[in-house]
Amino acid sequence: MALIIAKFGGSSLADAEHFKKVYDIVKSNPDRRYVIPSAPGKRFDGDTKVTDMLYDCYAKASEGEDFAEDFQKITDRFDSIIDGLGLDLDLTPEYQKIRLAFENAAGRDYAASRGEYLNGMILAYYLGYDFVDAAKCVRFNENGSFNSDFTIEKTAEHLSHHFCGVIPGFYGKMPNDTIKTFSRGGSDITGSLVARGVNADLYENWTDVNGFLVADPRIVRNPSRIETITYKELRELSYMGATVLHEDAIFPVHQAGIPINIRNTNDPADPGTMIVRKTPEQKAAHHVTGIAGKKGFSIISIEKAMMNSGSGFVRRLLTALEELDIPFEHLPSGIDTMSIVVDSAYVQGREQQVIDTITKAVEADHVSVDNHLGLIAVVGRGMIRAAGTAARVFAAVARQNINLRMIDQGSSELNIIIGVDEASFDDAVRAIYTEFFHKEA
Numbered sequence: 001m002a003l004i005i006a007k008f009g010g011s012s013l014a015d016a017e018h019f020k021k022v023y024d025i026v027k028s029n030p031d032r033r034y035v036i037p038s039a040p041g042k043r044f045d046g047d048t049k050v051t052d053m054l055y056d057c058y059a060k061a062s063e064g065e066d067f068a069e070d071f072q073k074i075t076d077r078f079d080s081i082i083d084g085l086g087l088d089l090d091l092t093p094e095y096q097k098i099r100l101a102f103e104n105a106a107g108r109d110y111a112a113s114r115g116e117y118l119n120g121m122i123l124a125y126y127l128g129y130d131f132v133d134a135a136k137c138v139r140f141n142e143n144g145s146f147n148s149d150f151t152i153e154k155t156a157e158h159l160s161h162h163f164c165g166v167i168p169g170f171y172g173k174m175p176n177d178t179i180k181t182f183s184r185g186g187s188d189i190t191g192s193l194v195a196r197g198v199n200a201d202l203y204e205n206w207t208d209v210n211g212f213l214v215a216d217p218r219i220v221r222n223p224s225r226i227e228t229i230t231y232k233e234l235r236e237l238s239y240m241g242a243t244v245l246h247e248d249a250i251f252p253v254h255q256a257g258i259p260i261n262i263r264n265t266n267d268p269a270d271p272g273t274m275i276v277r278k279t280p281e282q283k284a285a286h287h288v289t290g291i292a293g294k295k296g297f298s299i300i301s302i303e304k305a306m307m308n309s310g311s312g313f314v315r316r317l318l319t320a321l322e323e324l325d326i327p328f329e330h331l332p333s334g335i336d337t338m339s340i341v342v343d344s345a346y347v348q349g350r351e352q353q354v355i356d357t358i359t360k361a362v363e364a365d366h367v368s369v370d371n372h373l374g375l376i377a378v379v380g381r382g383m384i385r386a387a388g389t390a391a392r393v394f395a396a397v398a399r400q401n402i403n404l405r406m407i408d409q410g411s412s413e414l415n416i417i418i419g420v421d422e423a424s425f426d427d428a429v430r431a432i433y434t435e436f437f438h439k440e441a
């Protein structure tokens with residue numbers, strides 16, 4: 001018998017109708033023994049997630065304002081789920097405890113965590129599974145960082161007493177017993193940790209899309225779904241803005257080689273995207289697995305004759321950047337030129353200071369700063385063996401008369417990153433998509 005961890009996001013548990021779908025999914029496979037819920041998410045455009053309602057309500061409580069009405073709206077959301085499912089469950093005593101804790105300044109994290117906590121109680125009752133408070137297993141260190149070893153060990157120990165369980169996502173406990181949450185979307189991390197703790201065969205992450213898409217659907221019409229992606233490829237794509245899964249959710253399962261399957265609660269027949277450590281001989285359906293990108297970068301270009309002849313140039317350059325407090329993203333270099341790609345937020349409005357500091361630090365002949373750069377990452381394990389992938393990327397972009405302002409190929413040969421003017425960004429993504437996904441289809 002295999003063991004599956006099923007994590008359901010907020011949109012999958014937003015109301016009673018969604019709870020019913022979750023019930024059917026969980027019950028359709030007896031291997032789905034541990035379930036991780038998020039708090040109820042948005043039911044429609046313009047709706048508010050329960051987590052946000054809790055933050056707002058707690059803000060009022062901590063300012064000493066009357067928060068009764070806000071609190072009522074939150075408990076109404078949970079009660080409407082209970083009523084919609086026809087459950088004989090009364091959470092009033094829990095609501096009273098939470099209300100009191102709000103009055104006694106139990107903390108913002110505690111407040112936010114109650115969305116997952118209460119949703120977990122309802123789901124456990126509905127499924128007939130044990131409710132296991134995440135505070136018993138998930139642990140943070142004194143300095144607020146996450147204690148992975150402790151958590152994995154405690155989870156294994158704790159869940160060995162529960163054949164089936166619901167463990168709320170998003171939060172855990174500090175050594176002083178207060179509640180702390182992960183960053184937003186952190187239930188994904190809880191799911192990953194539980195999967196690791198019980199050494200699951202599969203970590204299913206149920207959401208409202210059919211997995212990762214090859215490109216952003218706001219730019220490319222009907223992009224294909226990625227069937228299989230490696231953790232490393234996913235890391236590259238997430239860094240460049242593809243979001244479905246919390247970034248930190250990858251590491252716990254990655255270490256143990258447990259695959260993640262992104263699935264759609266509203267379309268359970270669809271196989272979704274599989275995220276794996278390795279594919280057989282890194283086999284890929286296409287040379288390119290995915291295309292992701294972000295706008296809002298700047299290029300600092302440095303020219304210096306005989307740049308490579310002296311030593312210490314890069315050290316001095318990086319020291320200057322450190323003094324300016326500017327982290328860099330990429331550092332492509334030429335013979336007598338070097339470019340630094342940085343987030344525009346760090347340079348815009350202080351260009352002259354950046355130019356002067358760098359010019360002085362490395363005795364440059366010329367330094368300039370150009371804003372409005374978009375970076376596009378073309379990622380694929382299939383590139384390693386295929387000659388000419390880079391040429392195809394460049395040619396596809398050139399055919400649209402788009403000027404490449406930067407090129408960077410990672411040493412892993414897993415990605416090619418190009419920089420284009422923000423104004424040409426969407427056209428460049430579409431050109432690359434057409435090149436690799438229409439021609440290879």
Ligand code: ASP
Nearest residue numbers: 038051170184185186187
């Ligand atoms: N409910 C939390 C949030 O909205 C955590 C999560 O959904 O994973 O960020």
